[in-house]
Amino acid sequence: MAKEKPGTLQIETFADHHVITQPNPLRKVLRRVAEKDLDDPIARAEAALAGMSGEFKNWMGIESERLAAAHAAILKDGFTSFNRGELFRAAHDIKGDAATFGFPSAGAAAESLCRIIEHAPDLDQVPSDLIAHHINAIQAIVRERTGPDTISKASELSRQLRAVADEYLAHANRDRPEHLEAILAPSIAPAD
């Protein structure tokens, strides 16, 4: 596909912009099938993902250890730019991956931690316990997940952490309306 010669561009010129249309180079990969076609690529992919699920707990363990290591570096050397970036990326990866790996509450706690790192006016002024509790909670959720009881406890723990973090952020950003707006804004990313 990619090595085919690109189609001719059609360019419409306006006062301050051009509209460029090219023949769809990917059109050839579309195939019309009957409504009752039984092949279901989404179901196939979901089955493949389920087949990998045995590895997810181990992966979450690796991710939470990475988070703990990033936190340990901050306790040792403070919030340098590098340390801040490492902690944020570790938390952000857990925020994005944890639900896929079957640990949605760890993802929620990691999201709360990401919001602190992103929106606290001065990370050195954030109560150290607030960050430590997030790290400990994520590790505990990953370590202790066994049954419905621990899942509901994990969910409640994440909810409470988020409430405390939001209260802190709202107070710390009371004179920074652009951050307040971002903190309070709901996600607008398109869902499935």
Next chain:
Amino acid sequence: MFRIEFNKLRFLICDDNPHMRRILRTLLHSFGAREVWESEDGATALEMYSHYVPDIVITDWSMPIFDGLELAQMIRQPESKGNPYAPIIMLTGHSEKRRVTVARDAGVTEFLAKPISAKGLYQRILNVVANPRPFIKTKTYFGPDRRRNTNNAYIGPERRLGGEVEVLQQPSLLDKARTPV
């Protein structure tokens, strides 16, 4: 009903997290893709983009040094020797309105918030394959048309300067209210 022949598509995925790369590769292979290139940072992805000329790029946002946003900006260079038109799907844990807008303004074609799902990924790929948008080039932007809603119900100023009309004439709300449905 349309299906994609994934075996004819070439993908480049860029994510610093090896677990997410493995999940993405698994999903794409399950859809039927054979050619999937992986990179763990934006700089390597840009090199691979020039070398392999993939049909579709799937990139994370947050990566050290050279992130997914910069990768999108580098690909969307209208004067570059490579293909500046390839669809870019941003797959990220960022889902705040401000972030989505920034990604859109960098020339990202589709935005997919993590956690990833097979359905969500398939639909984004189907959308870029079946419904490509024209590209817009201005002094400050080059990328897919950011206006997805093309119906005539838009109320507000026309920000693009056209030939004769610079401001869309909109009926007043009162007139609209009086118009029978």
